[in-house]
Amino acid sequence: MSEQSPRPRKPGKPYRRPQKDPVRILAFEALRAVDERDAYANLVLPPLLRKARDKGDFDARDAALATELVYGTLRRQGTYDAIIASCVDRPLREVDPPVLDVLSLGVHQLLGTRIPTHAAVSASVELARVVLGDGRAKFVNAVLRKVAQDDFDTWVERVAPPYDDDPEDNLAIVHSHPRWVVSALWDSLGGPRAGIEDLLEADNERPEVTLVARPGRSTTDELLREEAALPGRWSPYAVRLSEGGEPGAVAAVKEGRAGVQDEGSQLVALALANAPLDGPDEKWLDGCAGPGGKAALLAAVAAERGATLLASEKQPHRAGLVAKALAGNPGPYQVIAADGTRPPWRPDSFDRVLMDVPCTGLGALRRRPEARWRRRPEDLDGFAPLQRGLLRTALESVRVGGVVGYATCSPHLAETRAVVDDLLKQYPHTELIDARPLLPGVPALGDGPDVQLWPHLHGTDAMYLALIRRTG
Helix, strand or coil, X not given: CCCCCCCCCCCCCCCCCCCCCHHHHHHHHHHHHHHHXXXXXXXXXHXXXXXXXXXXXXXXXXXXXXXXXXXXXXXXXXXXXXXXXXXXXXXXXXXXXXXXXXXXXXXXXXXXXXXXXXXXXXXXXXXXXXXXXXXXXXXXXXXXXXXXXXXHHHHHXXXXXXCCCCHXXXXXXXXXXXXXXXXXXXHHHCCCHHHHXXXXXXXXXXXXXXXXXXXCCCCHHHHCCCCCEEECCCCCCXXXXXCCCCHXXXXXXXXXXXXXXXXXXXXXXXXXXXXXXXXXXXXEEECCCCCCHHHHHXXXXXXXXXCEEEEEECCHHHHHHHHHHHCCCCCCEEEEECCCCCCCCXXXXXXXXXXXXXXXXXXXXXXXXXXXXXXXXXXXXXXXXXXXXXXXXXXXXXXXXXXXXXXXXXXXXXXXXXXXXXXXXXXXXXXXXXXXXXXXXXXXXXXXXXXXXXHHHHCCCCCEEEEEEECC
């Protein structure tokens, strides 16, 4: 199959204008932004949806379909690429990216939704006519008609190598993850095939929207009055919006008294806040505070105890987001823009320190599915010195008897236990605290003393936490 150039219209044949479909045009625009500008769909899509609603083009069903088309296509991109590649007569890299986006949207409608085959093909061809032109629309039509001949399972069986021949490559294509990510996740998770398959499948599911009721400012009872709201599974401050919805429309969120925060992120902050200390409990530090979710929860808990929080973030614009998240906190706090590896505060100054370090983000692939295709194994080498430098700062900033929480939104062993093990060797007057009792009720936390949360086991992002007490 090859892309066709536009052909002159035959004499006497009436020209039919392509039908503009606002839903699919918006989904295409979002995919182009992700591809062209390295944007994230969760940042690009909301303003596009708001603009469409303001123009009167969209209702709630349209917004839901556009969201499903964008996220569904991104989550299954690797699998869809393999299927498309088997239907064209050239390497996929030689297919123009806008054409590939239209094809991917079409394949998702055919293989990943309940949209009838004829509607999926015709709507995709119309989209191609609008955004690509008639010639390329014919190419799209030919490819999608070939894809439509089989269902998803049949295609996957055809394009993926047998599991027994190459387990990681099989899982990479079946579950649409880069092979190196499959390998890294499996190393961290351990166990048999069923566990890694459950994890990879969980990465491809739409996550619930989780809210946090900030102590002293909102309550879960208030948030549970929202439509289709359910209590959180583990955090006492969590409420789940089971049908998604628009969290920005919730009054408490709009007013900053509550926020959108994954339950795993809440658990990490609360575990640090509740870890046993030797001595006073007055000064807390969030040393990598942007964009402010954990800092806002910590500041609220600190205020209830009469403690103060210093929230530090290197990037000024992210420090601004932290300040916005903490605005209205009932107790004292301070937000500064500072490099955590060159801190402006004195050593031994804090009773509790959280370092949620920059990382590959492999623990949040449910929410940012496109990140799996952008990250490379060599990114780990770039993050490693920064992660170790920030943990070093944390261990030097906490007083003797105080506690440090080292957290990442990545389960990769190079970003979790390897970092902690290295720094504990350099700082012998430290000890790991068993974090598991500080996540009460949460099952399947492993052998400890550190904790790794998982989407398929806990319904959270794959957050990692190690709690370290300074002993001398």
